[in-house]
Amino acid sequence: xxxxxxxxxxxxxxxxxxxxxxxxxxxxxxxxxxxxxxxxxxxxxxxxxxxxxxxxxxxxxxxxxxxxxxxxxxxxxxxxxxxxxxxxxxxxxxxxxxxxxxxxxxxxxxxxxxxxxxxxxxxxxxxxxxxxxxxxxxxxxxxxxxxxxxxxxxxxxxxxxxxxxxxxxxxxxxxxxxxxxxxxxxxxxxxxxxxxxxxxxxxxxxxxxxxxxxxxxxxxxxxxxxxxxxxxxxxxxxxxxxxxxxxxxxxxxxx
Numbered sequence: 001x002x003x004x005x006x007x008x009x010x011x012x013x014x015x016x017x018x019x020x021x022x023x024x025x026x027x028x029x030x031x032x033x034x035x036x037x038x039x040x041x042x043x044x045x046x047x048x049x050x051x052x053x054x055x056x057x058x059x060x061x062x063x064x065x066x067x068x069x070x071x072x073x074x075x076x077x078x079x080x081x082x083x084x085x086x087x088x089x090x091x092x093x094x095x096x097x098x099x100x101x102x103x104x105x106x107x108x109x110x111x112x113x114x115x116x117x118x119x120x121x122x123x124x125x126x127x128x129x130x131x132x133x134x135x136x137x138x139x140x141x142x143x144x145x146x147x148x149x150x151x152x153x154x155x156x157x158x159x160x161x162x163x164x165x166x167x168x169x170x171x172x173x174x175x176x177x178x179x180x181x182x183x184x185x186x187x188x189x190x191x192x193x194x195x196x197x198x199x200x201x202x203x204x205x206x207x208x209x210x211x212x213x214x215x216x217x218x219x220x221x222x223x224x225x226x227x228x229x230x231x232x233x234x235x236x237x238x239x240x241x242x243x244x245x246x247x248x249x250x251x252x253x254x255x
Contacts, residue, residue: 033250035233036185040178044248050240051167057245058163064156071149075142163243170240177233184222184229191215191222 033043045053055061198215201207241248 035178035181035230040174040237043250044240045244045246047168047171050171050244051164053244053246054163054167055160058159060159061156061163064152064159068149068152068156071145071152075145075149166243167240170236170243174233174236174240177229177236181226181229181233184226188222188226191219195219 033040044050195215198207198212202209202212237248237250
């Protein structure tokens with residue numbers, strides 16, 4: 001029983017070690033991408049995530065957002081513009097009128113009496129001036145500033161639609177370029193085999209020199225088409241990555 005238990009433990013250890021090794025291998029290969037074999041749509045974020053990222057990293061959208069903030073402050077300024085031509089005046093006046101006056105008392109026995117009289121006067125005035133044109137046009141200025149901000153929001157929506165269309169087109173272009181690349185690769189392999197067979201037949205006298213030259217030209221065109229297709233795929237991949245503003249963490253490995 002003890003020997004069986006040891007064998008079971010050893011078997012479990014081997015299985016566990018193998019599982020860890022395979023998991024490590026799978027983890028490492030997740031970052032290796034070969035467009036000839038793999039599907040690019042499974043190695044990059046979904047289309048909706050790409051669009052959202054492109055909007056976040058778009059300089060044009062950021063510019064419009066700044067315009068929205070500026071025009072929002074413009075509405076606040078329009079609401080306070082009524083105070084620009086609002087005048088408040090205040091004044092105070094003081095007149096000193098005082099002195100001694102002679103007066104007679106006791107008519108039967110007139111006597112002169114000096115009396116002090118204070119006739120000073122104080123005046124306080126406040127005046128408000130506001131042009132009626134500014135007051136009546138205030139609502140129009142606020143409406144104008146509000147529409148100006150709404151125009152900025154509309155411009156933002158336009159920019160977002162442009163980005164969406166650009167990302168959709170570039171995303172589909174990348175997919176098509178990969179399909180073309182796979183076709184070009186298959187055609188290159190086929191023409192390479194055809195060329196090897198043709199050279200063997202030519203050496204055996206079974207193929208004319210003209211036919212060999214024609215197949216050689218077709219083989220070179222297949223190689224050229226493959227290189228061009230690969231370049232177009234890489235360009236589409238990098239352009240999409242640049243527009244979106246994120247790295248896809250894909251190692252393009254094409255031999």
